[in-house]
Amino acid sequence: MLQSNMISSEDFAKQIRIQVLEMVHKANASHVGGALSMADILAVLYDGVLNIDPLDVKNEQRDRFLLSKGHACTGLYAALALKNFFPLKDLEQYAADGSKYLSHTSHMVPGVEISAGSLGHALPVAVGVALAGKRKNATWKVICLVSDGELNEGSNWEAILFSPQQKLDNLILIVDYNKIQSLGFVKDVIDLEPFKSKFESFNWDVFEIDGHNHTQINDALLKCNQKNNKPKVIIANTVKGKGVDFMENQILWHYRAPNADQLKTAIQNLNN
Amino acid sequence: MRTAFIEQLIEEAKVNDKVFLLVADLGFSVIEPFAELFPDRYLNVGIAEQNMAGIAAGLAMEGYCVYIYSIGNFPTLRCMEQIRYDICYHNLNVKIVAVGGGYAYGSLGPSHHATEEFGMLRTIPNMVICAPGDPREARLLTTFATKHNGPCYLRLGKAGEPLVHKSEITEPLLLGNILKVANGSECAVFSTGAMLKYVTDFVNDNKLDASVYSFPFIKPIDVQFLLPLFKKYKKIITIEEHQASGGFGSAILEYANEMLNDAQIEQIPFIKRIAIKDKFYSTSGSQQYLRNLAGLTLDVADFNV
Numbered sequence A: 001m002l003q004s005n006m007i008s009s010e011d012f013a014k015q016i017r018i019q020v021l022e023m024v025h026k027a028n029a030s031h032v033g034g035a036l037s038m039a040d041i042l043a044v045l046y047d048g049v050l051n052i053d054p055l056d057v058k059n060e061q062r063d064r065f066l067l068s069k070g071h072a073c074t075g076l077y078a079a080l081a082l083k084n085f086f087p088l089k090d091l092e093q094y095a096a097d098g099s100k101y102l103s104h105t106s107h108m109v110p111g112v113e114i115s116a117g118s119l120g121h122a123l124p125v126a127v128g129v130a131l132a133g134k135r136k137n138a139t140w141k142v143i144c145l146v147s148d149g150e151l152n153e154g155s156n157w158e159a160i161l162f163s164p165q166q167k168l169d170n171l172i173l174i175v176d177y178n179k180i181q182s183l184g185f186v187k188d189v190i191d192l193e194p195f196k197s198k199f200e201s202f203n204w205d206v207f208e209i210d211g212h213n214h215t216q217i218n219d220a221l222l223k224c225n226q227k228n229n230k231p232k233v234i235i236a237n238t239v240k241g242k243g244v245d246f247m248e249n250q251i252l253w254h255y256r257a258p259n260a261d262q263l264k265t266a267i268q269n270l271n272n
Numbered sequence B: 001m002r003t004a005f006i007e008q009l010i011e012e013a014k015v016n017d018k019v020f021l022l023v024a025d026l027g028f029s030v031i032e033p034f035a036e037l038f039p040d041r042y043l044n045v046g047i048a049e050q051n052m053a054g055i056a057a058g059l060a061m062e063g064y065c066v067y068i069y070s071i072g073n074f075p076t077l078r079c080m081e082q083i084r085y086d087i088c089y090h091n092l093n094v095k096i097v098a099v100g101g102g103y104a105y106g107s108l109g110p111s112h113h114a115t116e117e118f119g120m121l122r123t124i125p126n127m128v129i130c131a132p133g134d135p136r137e138a139r140l141l142t143t144f145a146t147k148h149n150g151p152c153y154l155r156l157g158k159a160g161e162p163l164v165h166k167s168e169i170t171e172p173l174l175l176g177n178i179l180k181v182a183n184g185s186e187c188a189v190f191s192t193g194a195m196l197k198y199v200t201d202f203v204n205d206n207k208l209d210a211s212v213y214s215f216p217f218i219k220p221i222d223v224q225f226l227l228p229l230f231k232k233y234k235k236i237i238t239i240e241e242h243q244a245s246g247g248f249g250s251a252i253l254e255y256a257n258e259m260l261n262d263a264q265i266e267q268i269p270f271i272k273r274i275a276i277k278d279k280f281y282s283t284s285g286s287q288q289y290l291r292n293l294a295g296l297t298l299d300v301a302d303f304n305v
């Protein structure tokens, strides 16, 4: 079982963000904005919601968490390291030559269920895992976290259309709705609105929340435990680059890595 | 072949409770007996092959031996990236079954001509590629695929293919096996998939002194079997219902070249490849009509050594 740290989940989220910034700075890597936007969701998930034992990551009874927005894997690696799935020092190997810590989520990393990098892949797989859970009358749940831009991919909508048919109420989809995708604002590329009613019309239970408010994240995840034959989606309204003022809502920080000065400023920002 | 496949899959599912069959809304009058016998290990996922391949990966992660079934290019080309990344990269226990290999659905047109998938699938690590030559081979390959723990592609013909192997093959097929069908001296035909009947008839009807080998496996081919054939025959004809590029004949050439480089053979025998020459055919026609049009035919002169 995951042990809750002696710190609050908010502090855990801050630590995730600091590790993310350190990693992308050291590796001069992209995608910091999307890792910061989902940090609070990861913090709540790994601070007691997910039933996963860092010492027994393949336990049959565990909850399955599949991160689909693999480009934001720094957030997941940080959460796992901070929860002792592997040594925190390993994060220094992120994107380094010969490292297993690829800059898209790698299933070679302890605690990672699935490699992801090509968008629109993990949700159909999560649906398959949930279907297996149903066929086995299992009590564990499946949680899949996708980006908003990723919902341009048709494969996701095949899975979204399919899931209610099989009554997959053991499946929770979380959308990190940070309103920005690779080349522009979501509303300008392919608008997802009306978003909530889209999912409702697909026969999903929808919970729309502030994806940085830990109480709301927790409450929504609790509501998702309801066994009513419907898959659940949490639309988490988030801010890309959340927590670092000069990164917030900036397309540039989908690509840029902070230099040493920017890293220092960013961490100060988080600590204030 | 599809009947042999489903009958054998039912046999496998009786003794292996991990066997799970997904179909993409195709398989009318084929899959029903499986669905009736094993409703908890069967699902029609609808007309959505990318989702089907992803679901198969998810089921396989949870320990199932998952078959995905559709026709033509739909369970392969349509979801090629899911096959590469979700299934093969994670090395999951998923079997992809396509009915209607080659020009089996001839008059339905190029949308239904499965003539490029060997080349695409061959390049993907962890993938095993099978194409039975007759219903007996289809049964053996279904048993093989169920036992093999990893990704596997099975290209079937459709219904009503005649038996080529005169009696039941008693040995189980092992990965990469080659089956000898006719015995000759200096020339051999290497056939894969449903071309086998045509090849054996041609050799028999023309009383040719040629060996015929069926290759149920295109990837990998067991070099222990293949190497002696390169040493024995002066001339080899490969035949397949697939584009020449990247197909079975290409694989044979590559094996020969590797063996030459590794000094396992002193020279490469003369190899003639019979395959589709980089062309689509938009003419309506039966399977045999399109095979003829595409030049997938033997000539007695080919057998002169």
Ligand SMILES: [Mg+2]
Pocket (backbone or CB within 6 Å): A034, A147, A148, A149, A176, A177, A178, A179, A180, A181
């Ligand atoms: Mg986004």
